Amino acid sequence: MSGIKQDEAEQYATGAVKLDQRLAQVYQSAEYNSEIENIYHPMSVTEFESQSKNIHLAALLKETGLEVAKKVNVTEPGYLDKFDELFNEEHFSELKGWLIGYFINQAAQYLSREFREAILPLRKAMYGIDSLVTDERFAYDETVRLFGDVIGQYYGEKYLGAEAKADATKIVKNMIAVYQDHLKKNTWLSDTTKKKALKKLDTLVLKIGYPEHVQGFYDKFKVTPALEGGSLYSNVKENSQIKLKDNFVNINRPIDRTLWEMSAIEANACYEPLSNDITFPALLLQKPFYDLQQDRAANYGGFGTVVGHEISHAFDNNGAQFDELGNMKNWWTDEDYAEFNKRVKAEIKLFDGVEVGTSKINGKLTVSENIGDQGGLTVAVAANKQEGGDAKALFENYARFWGTNAKPELWELAAALDVHAFPQARVNVQAQCQEEFYQAFNVKEGDGMWLDPDKRVQVW
Numbered sequence: 001m002s003g004i005k006q007d008e009a010e011q012y013a014t015g016a017v018k019l020d021q022r023l024a025q026v027y028q029s030a031e032y033n034s035e036i037e038n039i040y041h042p043m044s045v046t047e048f049e050s051q052s053k054n055i056h057l058a059a060l061l062k063e064t065g066l067e068v069a070k071k072v073n074v075t076e077p078g079y080l081d082k083f084d085e086l087f088n089e090e091h092f093s094e095l096k097g098w099l100i101g102y103f104i105n106q107a108a109q110y111l112s113r114e115f116r117e118a119i120l121p122l123r124k125a126m127y128g129i130d131s132l133v134t135d136e137r138f139a140y141d142e143t144v145r146l147f148g149d150v151i152g153q154y155y156g157e158k159y160l161g162a163e164a165k166a167d168a169t170k171i172v173k174n175m176i177a178v179y180q181d182h183l184k185k186n187t188w189l190s191d192t193t194k195k196k197a198l199k200k201l202d203t204l205v206l207k208i209g210y211p212e213h214v215q216g217f218y219d220k221f222k223v224t225p226a227l228e229g230g231s232l233y234s235n236v237k238e239n240s241q242i243k244l245k246d247n248f249v250n251i252n253r254p255i256d257r258t259l260w261e262m263s264a265i266e267a268n269a270c271y272e273p274l275s276n277d278i279t280f281p282a283l284l285l286q287k288p289f290y291d292l293q294q295d296r297a298a299n300y301g302g303f304g305t306v307v308g309h310e311i312s313h314a315f316d317n318n319g320a321q322f323d324e325l326g327n328m329k330n331w332w333t334d335e336d337y338a339e340f341n342k343r344v345k346a347e348i349k350l351f352d353g354v355e356v357g358t359s360k361i362n363g364k365l366t367v368s369e370n371i372g373d374q375g376g377l378t379v380a381v382a383a384n385k386q387e388g389g390d391a392k393a394l395f396e397n398y399a400r401f402w403g404t405n406a407k408p409e410l411w412e413l414a415a416a417l418d419v420h421a422f423p424q425a426r427v428n429v430q431a432q433c434q435e436e437f438y439q440a441f442n443v444k445e446g447d448g449m450w451l452d453p454d455k456r457v458q459v460w
């Protein structure tokens with residue numbers, strides 16, 4: 001289908017698999033890379049070039065218009081060490097096969113339906129996907145992906161509206177206040193560290209619902225319709241090139257903390273340690289997460305736990321290493337940091353080996369997210385209690401919004417790569433660490449959900 005002869009195609013495929021296997025031996029595991037200090041190795045261009053004969057970084061930067069970059073972050077130093085062994089004249093045909101294979105697999109989804117069908121076996125093996133979505137659904141997904149900020153802005157203004165945006169902002173501010181209170185009452189932090197943690201909380205930038213305006217990037221992108229010679233592929237390519245250039249312009253510029261990491265049309269949320277900000281897109285602000293008409297306890301079990309989760313990322317094993325402005329800087333006393341790490345280890349042990357279906361959770365890989373969940377659920381429960389809300393309704397909605405459908409292949413991939421634990425465990429194991437859960441559902445020793453008090457973990 002790509003116009004390559006059968007025997008040549010087989011040669012490329014064999015080479016691609018060979019290189020992939022050698023790369024897999026050099027690459028660090030997702031578990032190793034989940035710790036931020038392991039992927040932070042800034043070096044000068046000269047220093048970088050001294051480590052490899054076969055990659056000419058300065059020339060590459062010049063060619064891509066990036067010569068202003070004086071420093072690069074090498075996320076995989078082991079890969080740079082082995083670069084000349086992996087890529088040289090002897091292995092050139094493998095690299096060629098790998099690049100061609102990669103290119104075809106990436107491009108196929110923007111070509112014909114036949115091409116999309118041809119890459120299905122790969123997607124089936126990786127994610128358990130065994131059929132294509134309808135063309136209409138595909139068109140919708142791609143439109144949202146390419147124009148997320150624009151559609152999100154429209155969606156946010158029309159369907160969330162200024163009033164609900166203001167209400168959600170109030171809830172987030174309230175959760176931050178509960179978090180402040182929770183930190184003040186913390187029994188294992190010294191006053192010195194507490195003060196720094198509270199400062200970090202005070203400096204948090206809030207991005208709620210939808211941004212004030214759409215990013216300038218969209219002014220530069222113009223769709224070329226089929227009648228004028230454009231295709232889906234040509235437009236996607238044009239879009240990603242403009243986006244890349246737009247990103248490059250930011251090199252050496254001060255960080256713009258008003259930029260959104262997510263579009264308003266995503267049912268997701270995030271915390272960014274590099275700028276100490278949290279984002280809650282408009283699409284998240286609906287049932288079961290949040291609704292003005294929904295029981296307050298249910299809102300705490302939904303949106304409340306998500307807000308608490310994102311705030312807790314400022315204090316998870318990675319976030320804890322960044323100060324209030326997003327600089328990697330230690331603000332802890334030695335004793336407090338030692339105690340924190342003890343609790344992090346307990347959280348790792350709590351989740352390590354927990355089975356979901358035929359897959360097992362890796363406690364270390366998922367620890368930052370599990371700390372987020374633990375802190376989030378704890379403050380949501382505290383906020384709900386303060387207002388006399390029903391704990392049962394909170395836990396029920398917390399379980400409801402994690403309801404997930406996935407094939408075993410996806411669980412397997414997630415077990416190896418995803419920093420999030422399986423949703424079932426995010427609900428059950430976290431609930432088992434909350435005293436209020438036992439009271440709300442009258443769980444007694446010997447019951448399936450019982451966990452001995454000395455095994456329950458509280459980081460935050």
Ligand SMILES: [Zn+2]
Pocket residue numbers: 309310313369372
């Ligand atoms: Zn998270």
